[in-house]
Amino acid sequence: MTAFANIMYTVEDGVAVLTLNRPETLNSFTVAMHEEVRVAMNDARTNPEVRCLLITGAGRGFCAGQDLNDRTVQSDAGPLDLGESVEKYYNPFVRSIMTLDKPVLCAVNGVAAGAGASIALACDIVLAARSAKFVQVFCKIGLIPDSGGTWNLPRALGLPRAKGLALLGDKLPAEQAENWGMIWRCVDDDALMSETMELARYLATQPTRGLAETKRLLNESFSTPMHQQMENEKYAMRRLGQSHDYREGVAAFLDKRPPVFRGD
Template identity: 45%
Template sequence: MSSVLFTIEGSIATITLNRPDKLNSFNREMALLLQKKLDECIDRAVRCVYITGAGKGFCAGQDLAEVVDPEGPGMRRILSEHYNPVITRIRNLQKPVVAAVNGVAAGAGANIALACDIVVAAQSASFIQAFSKIGLVPDSGGTFMLPRLIGWQKASAIMMLGDKIPAGQAEQMGMIYKVIPDEDFSEESKKIAFTLSQLPTKGLAYTKHVLSKSMTNSLEQQLMLEDEYQQRAANTSDFKEGIQSFLEKRAPEFRGE
């Protein structure tokens, strides 16, 4: 059985981390396969990517058996060849990425989720910055994303203390978008992906890009960037369809173009 399952239904690509007996912890095979599947999502037919985990967990981070294996890739390659390429692919993908956190998301698993554009979690899910428990530094973009989501103080405490953050608390502090009851999680989280897949894909991609740049731009730079990308959005077919449907008082039919 593949360590990463991949399907495309309609315009939604679903990626399922699939090592349920290991709480979907990463080994080299799974990390490289996830990169490959994210690359396949560049296809124009895909208008939203939905990432979740098989079984009880979303992702428990790195499989430590690989870390201590003398024949394993070693920590430097694990970061440079496994996790960093996953994060950059998620952030550079020109379409929305939804993380559907169905269970525990720990270490790199938590930070991969937080790199996605919209994070929803089942009521029973939790997030753990587990690195300090074994003497490591948070990686996979966590030190970049988490303080920007919840503030320096909370991020520092969560990363240093390694607190387990239940999904409800994660929502309250702004770490994630929404908590969904377990019994409704699959259906409701997929509805979010479906909604995104029906919206103007180029406009969403431009929004994603401009938001990402806002993390490092000055106000003046950001205003100029908004100007540039608003002009690009105004030249899309979906913008014309949005205006026309509004004037004709009908539901728009966006094509992602």
């Protein structure tokens, strides 16, 4: 496994764990960190041993977004092309999460701010520590919620709440995020990793192809007409009906035994 300086990455029991590991900066992103994340995400995509991915942060924060010290930003300097940074680094990371053909869990262990909040919302299932907070800080520095933030936030919360958070930059506590339906579950701080790992290990034993198709169709449903969505469901069912795991699931049901899914 590649040695990393800014992240940790492990694979065990079918679960890949990607830990953002710059705790002294609340795991804010630098170019070097982006490059390491890209390597880890490529392994999660191509490694047949990986059937579920868990993303979390080291220390007291999940991710504070961009490390501004990694950019030269001066009020009297020339224009800075932030779009290049988004295009080259943040967008590929978010796309790799949302298109990964395996479930992606997120354990938000502390503050998720800026792009950190957007990255968390790009994951399929989000659990957050009770002390965690989500903050759309972009408005405080004259920017917009990037990294898919303007797409995922209103879909998770509805437009009125999304606008309130994005325009005001208020901190959203994890418990309220759960009550609003933005995340799957808020748990006690000391139980976050154990509960998330338990869920990840469970998903790693399930029919991975079926979960991947479900994820894809749900993500596409917001921009697909109903008749086309039903056609897409038909094609997915046709493919999955020929899979090993479908046959195994039916056989296990008829035999009254637990299924043993292979992920194919």
